[in-house]
Amino acid sequence: MIGTAVDEERGGSPSVEAAVLTVVVGLLIAFAVAGGRLVSAESAVEHAARSAARVASLQRDAASASAQARRAADLGLSEQGLRCTQMDVEVDATGFSVPLGTPSSAEATVRCSVDWSELGVPGAGTRTVVASFSSPIDRWRERS
Numbered sequence: 748m749i750g751t752a753v754d755e756e757r758g759g760s761p762s763v764e765a766a767v768l769t770v771v772v773g774l775l776i777a778f779a780v781a782g783g784r785l786v787s788a789e790s791a792v793e794h795a796a797r798s799a800a801r802v803a804s805l806q807r808d809a810a811s812a813s814a815q816a817r818r819a820a821d822l823g824l825s826e827q828g829l830r831c832t833q834m835d836v837e838v839d840a841t842g843f844s845v846p847l848g849t850p851s852s853a854e855a856t857v858r859c860s861v862d863w864s865e866l867g868v869p870g871a872g873t874r875t876v877v878a879s880f881s882s883p884i885d886r887w888r889e890r891s
Contacts, residue, residue, distance in 0.1 A: 785874070791827035791859075792829070795824045796856065796879055798823040799817070799823070803816040803855055804883060804885075807888070809841070813840060817836045820836045831859035834858065839854040839855075843884065847890070848887065851884045851886065854882075855882075861874055
């Protein structure tokens with residue numbers, strides 16, 4: 748009788764405790780995976796922005812700079828294995844309009860929306876990752 752009263756006072760059974768612990772551990776693992784995916788996505792978008800800005804700065808005019816930067820960002824994201832539900836590449840190519848000998852740069856901003864709803868973590872639906880990078884334009888290079 749004494750053993751029964753002590754068990755009732757402790758409350759809960761080992762199976763209920765194990766079930767709660769399993770849910771908590773599962774959520775911790777899901778949050779760790781989500782954090783890892785976020786870091787990976789940020790790294791991939793930064794790489795894509797650097798590539799886009801560098802490729803844009805090597806072109807001779809603003810139109811080709813924008814087109815080539817978009818291709819470089821697409822390639823950079825696919826190399827990193829990141830799939831964007833929506834991607835936007837903005838190129839500031841006003842540096843191509845300055846006179847020769849004047850320092851200027853091309854800047855690329857890459858926005859990538861990533862869908863993480865399959866993780867099952869609350870609030871982990873779609874997240875937009877943004878990165879910008881600027882690359883100098885050769886001030887003595889001929890421009891169109």
